[in-house]
Amino acid sequence: MRTTRRTLIATGAALPFLRLTGAQAQRTPGLLRFGLSAFPPSVQPWANTGTAAATVKLLIHRGLLSYDTKGNLRGELAEEWRNEGAEAWVFRLRPNAVFHNGEPVTASDVKWNLEQIAAERSTAYYRAEMQGIERIETPDERTVRIVMKSPIATLPNWMASYHMGMVSRRSPAGQPIGAGPFVIRSQERGTSLDLVAFDKYYKPGLPKLRALRLVAYADENLRVAALQAGDVDLIEYVPWQSMASIEADERFKLDTVDGPFMYLLFNATRGPLGDARVRRAIAHAIRRDDIVKAAFFGRGSPLEGMPIQPNSEFHDPELSKGWRYDPAEARRLLAEAGHPNGFSTSILATAQYGMHKNTAEVVQQSLADIGIQAELRLPDWATRVSLGNRGQYEIAVNGTSTDNNDPDGLSNLVNGSLSPSYVRSYGLRVPRLEELMAQARAEFDTAKRREIYRDAQRVVLEEVPIVGLAWRSQGYAMAREVTGFKNMPGSLSFFSGITLEETAIG
Amino acid sequence: MGWVARRIGVSLLLVWIVASIVFLAIHLVPGDPAELLLSSGGVAPDPGAVAELRDRLGLNLPLAQQYVSFLSGVVRGDLGTSLVDEYPVLDEILLRLPRTLELIAAGALIAVLVGIPAGTLAALRRGSAFDRIASGVAALLLAVPVFVVGTLLVLVFAQILRWMPAGGYVPLAEDPWRHLTLLALPALAIGKGLVAVVFRMTRASVLDALSRDFVRTARAKGLSPSRVLMRHVVRNALIPVLTVLALHMGTLLGGTVLVEYVFNWPGLSTPLLRAVEARDYPMVVGIVLTISALFVLLNLVMDLVYAALDPRIRHA
Numbered sequence: 001m002r003t004t005r006r007t008l009i010a011t012g013a014a015l016p017f018l019r020l021t022g023a024q025a026q027r028t029p030g031l032l033r034f035g036l037s038a039f040p041p042s043v044q045p046w047a048n049t050g051t052a053a054a055t056v057k058l059l060i061h062r063g064l065l066s067y068d069t070k071g072n073l074r075g076e077l078a079e080e081w082r083n084e085g086a087e088a089w090v091f092r093l094r095p096n097a098v099f100h101n102g103e104p105v106t107a108s109d110v111k112w113n114l115e116q117i118a119a120e121r122s123t124a125y126y127r128a129e130m131q132g133i134e135r136i137e138t139p140d141e142r143t144v145r146i147v148m149k150s151p152i153a154t155l156p157n158w159m160a161s162y163h164m165g166m167v168s169r170r171s172p173a174g175q176p177i178g179a180g181p182f183v184i185r186s187q188e189r190g191t192s193l194d195l196v197a198f199d200k201y202y203k204p205g206l207p208k209l210r211a212l213r214l215v216a217y218a219d220e221n222l223r224v225a226a227l228q229a230g231d232v233d234l235i236e237y238v239p240w241q242s243m244a245s246i247e248a249d250e251r252f253k254l255d256t257v258d259g260p261f262m263y264l265l266f267n268a269t270r271g272p273l274g275d276a277r278v279r280r281a282i283a284h285a286i287r288r289d290d291i292v293k294a295a296f297f298g299r300g301s302p303l304e305g306m307p308i309q310p311n312s313e314f315h316d317p318e319l320s321k322g323w324r325y326d327p328a329e330a331r332r333l334l335a336e337a338g339h340p341n342g343f344s345t346s347i348l349a350t351a352q353y354g355m356h357k358n359t360a361e362v363v364q365q366s367l368a369d370i371g372i373q374a375e376l377r378l379p380d381w382a383t384r385v386s387l388g389n390r391g392q393y394e395i396a397v398n399g400t401s402t403d404n405n406d407p408d409g410l411s412n413l414v415n416g417s418l419s420p421s422y423v424r425s426y427g428l429r430v431p432r433l434e435e436l437m438a439q440a441r442a443e444f445d446t447a448k449r450r451e452i453y454r455d456a457q458r459v460v461l462e463e464v465p466i467v468g469l470a471w472r473s474q475g476y477a478m479a480r481e482v483t484g485f486k487n488m489p490g491s492l493s494f495f496s497g498i499t500l501e502e503t504a505i506g
Numbered sequence: 507m508g509w510v511a512r513r514i515g516v517s518l519l520l521v522w523i524v525a526s527i528v529f530l531a532i533h534l535v536p537g538d539p540a541e542l543l544l545s546s547g548g549v550a551p552d553p554g555a556v557a558e559l560r561d562r563l564g565l566n567l568p569l570a571q572q573y574v575s576f577l578s579g580v581v582r583g584d585l586g587t588s589l590v591d592e593y594p595v596l597d598e599i600l601l602r603l604p605r606t607l608e609l610i611a612a613g614a615l616i617a618v619l620v621g622i623p624a625g626t627l628a629a630l631r632r633g634s635a636f637d638r639i640a641s642g643v644a645a646l647l648l649a650v651p652v653f654v655v656g657t658l659l660v661l662v663f664a665q666i667l668r669w670m671p672a673g674g675y676v677p678l679a680e681d682p683w684r685h686l687t688l689l690a691l692p693a694l695a696i697g698k699g700l701v702a703v704v705f706r707m708t709r710a711s712v713l714d715a716l717s718r719d720f721v722r723t724a725r726a727k728g729l730s731p732s733r734v735l736m737r738h739v740v741r742n743a744l745i746p747v748l749t750v751l752a753l754h755m756g757t758l759l760g761g762t763v764l765v766e767y768v769f770n771w772p773g774l775s776t777p778l779l780r781a782v783e784a785r786d787y788p789m790v791v792g793i794v795l796t797i798s799a800l801f802v803l804l805n806l807v808m809d810l811v812y813a814a815l816d817p818r819i820r821h822a
Contacts, residue, residue, distance in 0.1 A: 041543060041784070042591040047555070049590075050546030123544065123555040123562075174592075188601075189593055190780065191675065191772040215674065218776070219767055222660065225672035226770075229664040260548075352783070382537030382785050385545055400548035412550050421550035494547070 027233070030210030032482065032505050035223045037237035039190045039216035045165040045176050046117050046124035052216070054162045055236070055497035059195055059212065060100075061165025061178035064091050064110065064144075065156055066498055071405055071489040073156050077105050077166055077179060077202075078144075081159075083444065086151035087134070091159070093142045097202040099168040099179045107138035112169035114146070125163040151442040153449070154408045161403060162495060181207040181501040191216060201501075208484065208504040224477075227252065233482050233505055236496075238475035240297040246477045253478050255486065258300060258471035259493035260401035261307045262291065262359050263413070265466055268428035270394050272343050279464035281333035282395070283323040285370045286363060291470045295358035299475075303468035306460045307402070307410060309490040313446065314407050314453045322461035323468065330370045342371025348393035351378035359469060360397045388422025398423060399472070401491040407453045409491065411437045414465045430463045481505050510810065517806045524798040525791065529576060532782070532790045533569060539589045539785040540565060563589050576791065585795070586788035588781075595792035598777060603796065605675065606773035609765070610758045612689055613696030614751060617704045620697075622747065625708025626740055632713065641709070644702040656695045656768035663691060673770035692769040696762065700754060707750050711743035718742075756804050760797045 040053035045061050064078040075081070078091040097105040116122060118130035132152065137145040148155065158164060167176035179202070182195040193214040197207045215232060217223035220239040224246070226232045238246065238254065246254045264282065268274040288302035305320040334342060345367075349360035360376055367374050374395065379387070387393055400423055402409030412418070415437060416429035433456060440452040460466075474493040478485060484502040488495045540559040544551035560566055567575075579586055585595035628637040664672035670687055678685045715721060716739055724734045763775040774793060781789035 041546065047559075048544055048546060048549055048551060053546070121558055121562075123559045125544075125549075125552065125555070127552045127555050188772070189591070189598065190777055215770075217673070217770055218780075219770070221657065222673050222768060222770055225660050225665050226674070229668055229670075229672040231664075231671045231674060379536075380783065382542055382783060383535070385542055386536040386538060389541065398548065403549075418550070419553040422545070423548065423550040 027230075027481075027505070028211075029506060031213060032209050032211075032234060032500070032503060033213045033215065033232040034500075035217045035226050035232040035235040036214050037216070037220070037223065038218060040193075043184075044123075045167055045178065046122070046126070046163055048125040048163055051494045052236075054494050055500075056184075056193065056214065057162045057165055058180070058495065058497035059182040059500060060180040060184060061162075061167065061176075062097070062180045063159055063161065063164040063166055064093075065160040067160055067404075067488065067492055067495055069486045069488060069499065071492055073160055077110070078159075081156060083153075084145070086442070086444065087149075088145055088147045089152075089155050091144045091146070093144070094202060095142065097179055098200050099177045100183050100198055101168060101170070101177050102200065103168060103170065104141075105166065105168075105179050106141045107144045108141065109169045110144045110166055111136045111138055113166045117164070126158055126161065129158055151444070153444045154406055154441055157404045157406050157408070162497075182212060185211075203501065207501040209500070212500065227477055227479070230479075234476065234478040234485060234503075236476055238477045240299040240473065240475075243297070243299055243473070243475055243477075251480055253480060253482070254475055255478070256299065256473045256475040257487050257489055257493050259309075259474045259489075259491045260399060261303050261471045262295070262355065262397065262399045262469040263303070263307065263466045264363065264469060265388070265393075265396040265398055265423075265425045266428060266464075267391050267394050267396075267426040269391065269426065271345065272337065272339055273345070273394060274427075275337045276463050277333045277337040278339065279467070280323075280462070281330040281337070281370065282367065282372070283464055283467045284326045284333070285330040285372075286323075286366045286467065286469060287325060288470055289325075290366075291359050291362045294362050295355045296470065296472050299473035301471045303470050305468055306407075306457045307413075307468050307471075308407050308453070308457070309405050311489065312405055312407070314450055316454055316457060319454065319457040319461065322457070327370055334370060334372075339371075342367075342373065344373045344375075345394045346375045346377055347395045347397060348377045348379075348384060348387060349397040350381045350384040352381040352384075353399075355399060355472065356397050359399075363395075363397065363469070385422045388426075389420055391420060391426035393426075396422070397469075401474075401494060403491070405490045405492060407456070408437070408441050411441070414460065416465065425465050428465055430459060430465055433459045433463065433465065479505070509813070513806060513809060517802045520802050521795070521799050525577075525580065525795045526573075528794045529573060529787075529791050532785070532787055533572075535785070537785040538565070539563065539787065542784055543590055565589075576788070580795070585792035588789050589786045590784055590789075595788050598789065599774065599793060599796050602772060602774045602777060605771065606759065606762055606766070606775065608689070609692055609696055609762055609771060609773060610755050612693035613700055613758070614755055616693060616697030617700030617751065621701045621704025622708050622740075622744070625705040625747075626712050626735075626743075628705070629709045629712035629716065630735075637709075640705065644705045647698045647702040650698075651764075652695055652699065653764045653768055655698055656692070656765055659691045659695060660768065673768070675770070675772050688769075688771075692765050692771050695765045695769070696758065700751065703754055704747060704751055707747045708743060711746050712739055715739045715743040752804070752808075756801055759800060760794075 036052045038052040040056050041049045043053055043056045062076045065073050066076045068074045077093055077097050079094040080092040083089050114130055114136055117124040117126055132149050134147045134149045165178055167178050171177040181198055181201045183198050185194045185196045187193040195212040197210050217226055223235045224242045227235045243254055246252050266273045266279055272278045292300045304324050305322045308315050347360050347364055349356040351357050357378055364374050364376055388396055413423055415434055417434050420426055436452055436456040440449050443449045476487050482505050484504050486499045487493055540556050544556055587594050624640050628640045631637055660672050663670040670691055674688055676684045721738055724738045762773060763779055766773045766775045778793045
């Protein structure tokens with residue numbers, strides 16, 4: 001008896017020192033395990049429910065168009081598209097695309113989808129945009145002709161969004177049937193999703209993977225640990241502090257792009273912030289290098305103008321540096337606006353996300369240097385969104401990514417005529433800018449659009465509806481054996497899930 | 507019998523009060539579930555879409571009406587559905603509560619297996635090197651925050667040694683061995699605080715028992731030292747230890763958040779946290795209601811057991 005007990009204790013004590021060979025999950029051929037930063041709240045095709053959901057939507061749905069890895073538009077369910085005059089766009093569907101129920105993707109399906117998105121009772125992200133459709137014509141089952149109420153040059157960009165997946169018009173309520181490369185086989189709410197390849201996907205030989213397992217790791221450090229321990233093969237949202245160690249480890253690859261960015265918003269109805277000179281003073285006062293260091297461990301770059309990607313054809317090297325750090329100019333502008341000794345104000349951010357809080361702290365210090373005393377307000381994210389939407393703040397920090405790399409995606413952030421939102425300044429309208437953005441959206445000639453956006457950038461630098469702070473690096477990390485996965489350029493980083501159809505492991 | 511009925515009545519009243527307070531509090535906190543869901547990823551939703559979603563979720567109804575429909579649901583055993591994806595709240599709780607209970611039970615098991623022998627030994631060799639070291643370690647375990655221990659465990663066992671997975675969960679039925687390896691680290695992290703509590707309580711309690719008259723009597727009638735220890739000292743000393751352990755396990759019902767987060771253990775705390783962040787009202791209220799009902803039930807059972815053991819309580 002006594003020996004048995006002792007043996008038991010001895011064995012128990014020795015357990016941690018045995019190499020538990022079964023402890024690590026073994027790699028299964030053709031199966032990729034992907035560590036997500038959050039569990040997708042829902043994967044309804046058209047509503048925005050965040051970037052983790054976007055990845056899943058890109059696996060199970062396809063829209064008319066998408067982007068290639070260079071960021072250019074490419075056909076998906078539609079193989080050709082062109083504009084007919086200023087108002088109409090024609091999409092020619094590919095003949096071999098089928099939904100997961102085996103039925104072909106037809107023009108009637110596309111029409112039905114667009115009607116649902118624009119419907120009065122829709123919660124779709126592109127609801128307002130699709131309500132700009134005058135009528136949809138389907139001359140045959142492979143042709144969709146969309147006639148807009150006013151000329152829209154950016155319609156193809158909207159059609160390429162992951163919020164514009166096309167599902168079968170015969171889908172049962174609440175169970176949309178898509179046409180993407182994977183099908184959800186099972187899921188555990190809040191924990192993981194299991195997907196398998198769709199065998200009738202319209203691209204020959206794709207997807208390369210047989211199956212995908214998506215596991216949510218909300219804790220960023222554990223997400224990295226899971227990759228390092230071999231529990232997963234690929235992770236998203238690599239925390240900035242871990243990027244160096246992953247780069248240094250030859251077992252892994254790190255793929256980063258500067259896509260999303262941080263910026264400042266103003267409540268123009270409160271005190272001195274209604275004065276463009278004060279806002280410009282603030283724009284010149286920020287030590288953006290410190291933000292890149294403090295919030296992103298050096299993984300990012302300063303943003304000194306309107307957030308247009310450096311590799312975009314609309315980028316202007318001179319205008320992109322319009323708000324360079326210049327405390328003397330900032331003080332001069334403040335004095336000119338009648339505040340030579342600064343003033344007191346507050347900065348709204350959130351303590352829930354370190355990058356928001358750290359950015360706000362640097363902004364606070366920078367403003368103190370030119371005499372503006374700002375108090376930090378750091379509620380949880382839900383409260384911060386609510387306060388932002390209601391204009392209950394003076395200065396606010398936000399982080400976002402535009403819908404695509406076209407400057408038109410910035411309309412949402414700078415167009416004060418839109419309804420109040422925590423992503424836009426409050427009570428701040430710049431009519432000239434609204435005109436220019438509308439003009440560019442209706443212009444089909446790229447050279448002319450470039451000129452219009454150049455003017456728009458000048459207006460933004462002068463009127464300061466927002467202050468750009470920093471581009472932040474968005475990273476994916478993966479095991480060496482993972483091939484074909486690519487972080488998409490610029491603000492398309494959150495589209496990277498589309499490359500999972502070409503991803504292989506082995 | 508009247509006393510028992512009254513006691514049960516009071517418990518139900520308590521649960522109702524807790525549910526009402528949580529319901530009101532979460533609705534009064536700023537933040538709008540519809541707006542938040544459609545704003546995910548830092549984008550601006552279409553105001554028409556938000557209005558439509560609010561309407562669909564019933565958030566435009568007067569609060570009193572929402573409260574009444576919530577209460578009538580609870581009475582019928584229906585906790586409603588999540589505002590985020592319409593998943594039934596009760597299903598979520600039934601899936602995840604056992605996992606949190608398992609974690610707590612495993613932590614308690616570690617606490618008992620380590621804490622009781624160590625506490626007894628420390629009491630028997632009071633003032634010895636073992637006693638001093640063990641007491642020091644216990645103080646250290648209590649002082650170090652659980653997320654530090656958790657992160658260190660992951661760093662050492664998953665990242666450096668690569669003996670264990672970094673975290674996650676596999677159902678017992680699917681792969682028992684992997685289930686247990688995944689349970690080991692979070693159970694250790696939960697157990698570390700409990701071990702210290704059990705160790706200290708056992709040590710004090712055994713010291714107390716050693717000085718009792720019945721121990722002297724037992725020794726005097728010639729029982730062997732080991733028999734005195736097991737039969738008379740430890741057995742008597744364990745009663746307060748188990749009471750304290752049970753209480754601590756009760757508080758852990760809502761207190762495993764950090765461990766579940768650090769180890770990705772899909773118990774009940776993570777959805778509670780997510781639900782608060784997303785202002786998913788039915789989910790928050792449902793989970794808090796369940797935890798408080800369990801707690802009240804635990805107290806009720808303890809009261810009833812004590813009353814059965816000691817008639818004086820019933821008449822007091």
